Amino acid sequence: MSLLIRSRFEFLRKFDAEELINIYDASLRRAYDDYLEHKITAEFREVYKQAYRGSRRATRGGIEALAFLREHGYRIAIVTNGQLEDQTEKAKAIGVSHLVDQIITSEEAGCCKPDKRMFDMAMEALGASPENTHMVGDNAEADIKGGLDAGLQAILYSPGSEDEERELFGTTVPVLDSMYDLTNLLTGGFPEFEPRIYY
Structure with missing residues (x-):
């Protein structure tokens, strides 16, 4: 691009x-x-x-990746700096609401990413622990720093990037240029589905 x-x-x-x-x-x-x-x-x-x-539209490969991860037992939360009503509406509009267990917003948390309380809230809602939780995000400061500060395994989504990993905040972080790569990174397998474009 x-x-x-x-x-x-x-x-x-x-x-x-x-x-x-x-x-x-x-x-x-x-x-x-x-x-x-x-x-x-x-x-x-x-x-x-x-x-x-x-x-608004889903990230290319995002719906397929979320569906595949759900089928493999992953619990999924959206952690966002936004208002609950707007984010819930957005999740429905782009077709991911049925694939997400929880939406954590800055409105209800009373703070914004990268504040670790946002991520702690998500883990509590999912019944997850930091060592078994991944934060996938496209913003190094809000998503990656916030996730790392909360003790999560952070993954940077950077479309078009040729990097496989990047040094961020003193930690080597995997880099995805496609959401299709997320399933391979987390499960070691590649799902069998055709890429689709969502508008």
């Missing part, structure tokens, strides 16, 4: 892909934080919410 963007916008060619991804992620987090903290106007919040809702 970053190669496509850099080929279309000449002024972005001076940045490497990792730098562009980091800038994009930081901007997205800032906008989302402003949205959650009501720092933007009500009119913009409504426009943002409608645009966001209209563009």
